Amino acid sequence: MVESGVRYLDIGEAEAGQRLDNFLLRVMKGVPRSHIYKILRSGEVRVNKGRVKAQYHLTTGDQVRLPPLRQAEPSPSPTVTAKLADDLRARILYEDERVLVLDKPSGLAVHGGSGIAWGVIEALRALRPDIRELELVHRLDRETSGCLLLSKRRSALRQLHAEIREGGMQKRYLVLAAGAWRGGEQRVDLPLRKNTLRSGERIVCVDKGMGKAAATRFSPLQRFANCTLLEAELESGRTHQIRVHLQAIGHPVLGDEKYGDPDANAALRETGLRRLFLHASLLCFTHPGDQRVLRVEAPLSANLQVLLEDLARRDGRQGGQTLAAS
Structure with missing residues (x-):
């Protein structure tokens, strides 16, 4: 462990615009995330000699005070094979x-x-x-x-963080959900609260009293006997949002060991599913340089595509029951 004294960091143009918590996570290597938020809450971290919240956005000329800390030795750079x-x-x-x-x-x-x-x-x-x-x-x-x-x-x-805050960045996912989906598009609007267990594991739950606003649109793409391929579009970006929203409405993500259905997972494991079936398929955003709209898509991996084809064959419907995305 390395012990440091009080440090004062001056914010320049390169750091301006970052959230304080994200800035601290980057400069305080080796310090647990939970401890960083603890010293923020206690006021040990100061900006311009005053207490600020984790969500504060730094500006050019700010001075950030870091308290004395014991940090782990910097990790060596990973050996990329x-x-x-x-x-x-x-x-x-x-x-x-x-x-x-x-x-x-x-x-x-x-x-x-x-x-x-x-x-x-x-x-x-x-x-x-x-x-x-x-x-x-x-x-x-x-x-x-x-x-x-x-x-x-x-x-x-x-610029990209500003676009996310303003809801301008489009994110779509492909997800295989347990159960037979009834009807068409469904908007799930359920607030979510994040907790950290003593073990350090993060867990998210629906909490209509203390949760943060979260909304997801789900559209069925392909129906199988015991599951449905959905397209999910985020209206907000909360931790584990898609997984918890689907769990809450009775259609947990297949392959999900944290929020999923153990029996449904076991049945799909026999079919070849060895991972969470959640794939960020599309990202659409405004380029921070020339302001053109960029649309980038990532195809499903071969093993997930093979799984869908196998499910369709098992149902006796070549190609499954394909639906138009909304």
């Missing part, structure tokens, strides 16, 4: 001088922490050291695959 490097390169769906969109594989975390030494962002930084300001614009659960947006410039990150 040739196989992983080739896989990550092949998964780049779009890239220019400001943004990069990756088709994240299931099973790879987006960043290190909570017992995970490193994730996508650390691997890409090791693989592409020339990109000095590479940052995650948003996050995906470890077991979720698909479109993951990263910024290559701090100015781009600020």
